Amino acid sequence: MKIPLVDLKAQYLSIKPEIDSAIQEILDNTSFIMGEPVKKFEENLAKFCECKQAIGVSSGSSALFLALKAYGIKEGDEVITVPNSFIATAEAIVQCGAKPVFVDVDEKTMLIDTTKIEEKITPKTKAIIPVHIYGQICDMDPIIEIAKKHNLIILEDAAQAIGAEYKNRKLPIHETAIFSFFPAKNLGAYGDGGAVITHNSEIANKVSKLRDHGRISKYESGIVGYGERLDALQAAILDVKLKHLEEWTSKRRENAFKYNDLLKDVKSIEIPFEESYSKHVYYVYVIRTKKRTELMKYLKEKEIFTGIYYPIPLHIQPALSFLSYKEGDFPVAEKVAKEILSFPVYPELSKIRVDYITDNIINFYKIPIADV
Ligand SMILES: Cc1ncc(COP(=O)(O)O)c(C=O)c1O
Structure with missing residues (x-):
């Protein structure tokens, strides 16, 4: 039984008529840039988040960059974030001319360790980017308190966390x-x-100008901006998919709970930790094991595909060597980077397949060490 880490085809087939008709409508209208499809998706996304405004842009990376720009992050500033994220989080800070300052993560949740933030604050610190990694929200209340005390901006990197909740609050938590x-x-x-x-209309306004060359009208630009719009075609597809998101999130959570149940007695595996006040949306289902390479290889032989998000912490990425961090600076992030492994958890993954995956994991740990 071949099981991919994600199965985009299965999801497409489950909503094919809706998607095909949304794409056809864009093709028929030939209005590919901005316009009604983008506006409609933005309104529906804002409604879904119970948030004042949503602005569609070309990627999560450009969303980070444009939001930091809109908040005025510039050369000489410092922005606090974590080393266990996708490189885009740090890139956006660097692209603004600012310096990423890392804070280690909590070993249980792998989210920012809020007790270690204040010691990193200097007169240059302007913002904190908490990363809601894997689909679970950081402990935001202490972060908000610290930000208020030191007059800092908070930009939540929820690239992996749409639909997640914190103490029954929806994103953006701040x-x-x-x-x-x-x-x-x-x-x-x-x-x-x-x-x-965002709940901040001024920021929404700035992002929406910055994404489209600072335009105030078709041929007039008020500020120097960027070409980072969301395509109408993508907006139309996303608008169809948004209607299914809650159901898909429930299925991800069901799969995660089934894994938890079947793996809870496997001593060599640490299953994901979900805070009691959190609604984790399981973008990825991440376990920890000291025998990651061997387990990954064993599962691959059985045609079960797994992933590592992310094997190299940001502070030791070659691209960020100019920051002069070194191995050993963030021991928790470094330790978890060596142990994390993601199993398939996509909504279309059947219960039979979860059983098959966990049976194989359990079998792997029954093999005498010398054989694996
Ligand atoms: C935590 C995090 N931040 C930012 C991004 C960047 O998003 P995109 O790939 O859409 O540019 C990603 C994408 O994987 C991410 O996981």
Whole structure:
């Protein structure tokens, strides 16, 4: 039984008539840039998040960059974030001319360790980017308190967390968050896409100008901006998929709980930790094991595909070597990077397949160590 890590085809087939008709409508109208499809998706996304405004942009990466720009992050500033994220989080900071300052993560949740933030704050610190990694929200209340005390901006990197909740509060938990619509994400486009969601109209206004060359009218630009719009075609696809997101999230959670149940007695595996106040949306189902390479290889031989998000922490990425961090600076992030492994958890994954995957994992741990 071949089981991919994600199965975008299965999801497409489950909603094919709706998607095909939305795409056909765009082709018939030949209005490919901005216009009604983008506006409609933005309105529906804002409604889904119970948020004032949503602005569609070309990717999660551009959403991070444009939001930081809109908040005025510039050369000489420092922005606090975590080392266990996708490189885009740090890139956006660097692209603004600012310096990423990392804070280690909590070993249980793999989210920012809120007790270690304040020691990293300097007079140059302007913002914190908490990363809601894997689909679980960071402990936002202490972060909001620290930000208020030190007059810092918070931009939530929710690229992996659309639909997640914190103490029954929806994203953005504070003021502004970003989403990625990379195809494999819980809400995935058929290409690149992203959004900034915010309760702050001034920020919404700025992002919406910055994404479209600073335009104030067709031929007049008020500020120097960028070409980072969301395509109408992607907006139309996302609008169809948004209607299914809650149901898909429930299915992801059901699959995660089934894994938890079947794996809870496997001593060599640490199953994901979900905070009691959190609604985790399981973009990925991440376990920890000291025998990752061997388990990954064993499962691949059985045609079960797994993934690692992410094997190299940001502070030791070659691209960020100019920051002069070194191995050993963030021991928790480094430790978990060596142990994490993601199993398929996509909504269309059948219960039989979860059983098959867990049976194989259990079998793997029954093999004497010398054989694996
Ligand atoms: C945590 C995080 N931030 C930012 C991004 C960037 O999003 P995109 O790939 O849409 O540019 C990603 C994408 O994987 C991500 O996982």
